Amino acid sequence: MIILDQTTKRYQGGHEALRSVSLQVEKGEMVFLTGHSGAGKSTLLKLITRIEVPTSGQIRVNGHLLNRMPKRQVPFYRRDIGMVFQNHQLLMDRTVFDNVALPLRVSGAHPDDMQRRVRAALDKVGLLKREKYYPQMLSGGEQQRVGIARAVVNRPTILLADEPTGNLDPLLSREVMNLFAEFNRVGTTVMIASHDLGLIARMPYRVLTLREGSLVRSSAIEGLRNG
Amino acid sequence: MAKRNTNRLKKRGVRRREFGGRTWLRHHRYLLRESLGDIIRHPFASALTWLVIAVALALPALLYVTQKNLDQLAGQWQEGAQVSLFLEDRVSVSDGENLSRDLQRRPEVRDAWYLSREDALDEFAAWMDMAPVLSSLDNNPLPATIIVIPVSQTRTDIEILGELLGSLPEVADMQMDIEWVQRLERISEVLQRSLLALSGVLGLTVVLVIGNTMRMATEARRDEIQVIKLVGATQSFVRRPFLYMGVWYGLFGGLVACGLIWASLALLSGPVSALADSYGTALGLRPLTWTEGATLVGVAILLSVISTWLTVSRRLAQIEPNPL
Known part of the structure; x- marks a missing residue:
């Protein structure tokens, strides 16, 4: 569950990236976050992952008040959040398996457990046979799916994605979005920042629109898919 | 309000799992x-x-x-650090030998031995290959000597010992070979x-x-x-x-x-x-x-x-x- 209460983020130099944003994402919900570049999508995701701290207002995730979280607790907090990036942030000198295993290694998982869970995650994104490959040997869509496998391998309660379809063609984009929907069906809270409105409009989830740092619309567009 | 929030945070806490013993070993x-x-x-x-x-x-x-x-x-050159006591001419050979035996018993002396005037002359002649020169002399210019090897090899110890022995009435002159050590x-x-x-x-x-x-x-x-x-x-x-x-x-x-x-x-x-x-x-x-x-x-x-x-x-x- 993600709650922002009049959250403002002002960067050094005075730029106000978020202006008194209040929103609530329920546990198990899936939402899209849209807006032009510079509207504050990235800042919002940075606040939720505790890369940035709000200038004023509160932000609460899974019951943790992030404003006051001590620095040494941040790593443990992040283990419960999966992140997918536009440029997927894979380590090019590690195999697909090692990339996906990274969050488990960080939290000290048992090797047997690690194997089982990495294989399960790769299976879900359809890349089980690629575990020994290096990222360069994969297509853009496949690399993105490796990034998704890494994000979910820890079975996080929250899955965040920043423009996950930014570099993909429409067909692959659709596949990737469906993947997120699947994780949401098994109970994961999902928040996806995207400006691919055509794709978003086809999916039955709430859309949060940011404009110049303010939340302008929070609407459910259910039914559009059939209409 | 603020207080209640902190309390709730504390109660729930962040799952903070450090590596246990086995996991730690495996990680290392x-x-x-x-x-x-x-x-x-x-x-x-x-x-x-x-x-x-x-x-x-x-x-x-x-x-x-x-x-x-x-x-x-x-x-290794400690053997070279020694005190030479040149005796008065009036001291007889037996007195000189007795004195060297007395000195041997001092705790700070490792060894001491007596060289009579003849011994000294012989040694000098042999060492310097100067027999012809020496034989041309009418009488032996060398004094009887007691060579003392100190136990301690530090400069101060040797100096103290040298001064002590130099004050003996039988001793005419005293010389310390401690330059090398120094x-x-x-x-x-x-x-x-x-x-x-x-x-x-x-x-x-x-x-x-x-x-x-x-x-x-x-x-x-x-x-x-x-x-x-x-x-x-x-x-x-x-x-x-x-x-x-x-x-x-x-x-x-x-x-x-x-x-x-x-x-x-x-x-x-x-x-x-x-x-x-x-x-x-x-x-x-x-x-x-x-x-x-x-x-x-x-x-x-x-x-x-x-x-x-x-x-x-x-x-x-x-x-x-x-x-x-």
């Missing part, structure tokens, strides 16, 4: 493999760093070995001081070289650091592989330093023993003992780990994830 075994693999993958870069560390360590270590050998030399002590002192200064400077060099290497290593792995921080790695988790790297740099740097010292001494040992032979002493160069070698390697590892810790901790605080 993994790091051991990974860090060694890293060295094997980049043999030249690693070897170059070891060499720089080795040279920086070998210089003060060589100075130490030199000083140690000089101390040993001073020890000089060696001085040289050793100079070496010790330079050793201290050089060790400080070169120890700092090791710290800086390792620091720079680690700074570059963190830069090269910037992406990786950002990613593993994002997936919830603690500061110590990120730092650990670098510390392993630091241990290897110290270990191999120290070992190469030992090798350099060994090679230098092997190179020197021939000429040194030839030189010693020409002075009529059998003198072998003393190499580093196992303990000294181990100490050198230990110091190398310690310096390396300290430097790594400081550098990497500072760097990791700077490299925050910024993927969006």
Whole structure:
């Protein structure tokens, strides 16, 4: 569950990236976050992952008040959040398996457990046979799916994605979005920042629109898919 | 309100699971493999760093070995540090021999023996090959002498003993042969001081070289650091592989330093023993003992780990994830 209460983020130099944003994402919900570049999508995701701290207002995730979280607790907090990036942030000198295993290694998982869970995650994104490959040997869509496998391998309660379809063609984009929907069906809270409105409009989830740092619309567009 | 929030945070807390014993061991075994693999993958870069560390360590270590050998030399020449007591002519041979026996019993005297005037003349003649000159003299100019070898070889002890014995009524004159000992002590002192200064400077060099290497290593792995921080790695988790790297740099740097010292001494040992032979002493160069070698390697590892810790901790605080 993600709650922002009049959250403002002002960067050094005075730029106000978020202006008194209040929103609530329920546990198990899936939402899209849209807006032009510079509207504050990235800042919002940075606040939720505790890369940035709000200038004023509160932000609460899974019951943790992030404003006051001590620095040494941040790593443990992040283990419960999966992140997918536009440029997927894979380590090019590690195999697909090692990339996906990274969050488990960080939290000290048992090797047997690690194997089982990495294989399960790769299976879900359809890349089980690629575990020994290096990222360069994969297509853009496949690399993105490796990034998704890494994000979910820890079975996080929250899955965040920043423009996950930014570099993909429409067909692959659709596949990737469906993947997120699947994780949401098994109970994961999902928040996806995207400006691919055509794709978003086809999916039955709430859309949060940011404009110049303010939340302008929070609407459910259910039914559009059939209409 | 604020208070209630804090309490709730405390109650729920963040799941903070540090590695347990087994997991910890497994993690370290993994790091051991990974860090060694890293060295094997980049043999030249690693070897170059070891060499720089080795040279920086070998210089003060060589100075130490030199000083140690000089101390040993001073020890061997202790026989030469002696006090000669020239007796009054009126002292008879038997009185002189009695006196030397009395002196032998003093605790600070290792040995003392009596040389009669004839003995002294014979020895002088034989030593200097001056028999013809001496035989042309009407009478023996040399006094009877008691040679005293002190137990303690430090300058002050010899001086005190010399003054004490010089005040004996039978003694006309007294001479201490301690210049060599003095000089060696001085040289050793100079070496010790330079050793201290050089060790400080070169120890700092090791710290800086390792620091720079680690700074570059963190830069090269910037992406990786950002990613593993994002997936919830603690500061110590990120730092650990670098510390392993630091241990290897110290270990191999120290070992190469030992090798350099060994090679230098092997190179020197021939000429040194030839030189010693020409002075009529059998003198072998003393190499580093196992303990000294181990100490050198230990110091190398310690310096390396300290430097790594400081550098990497500072760097990791700077490299925050910024993927969006």
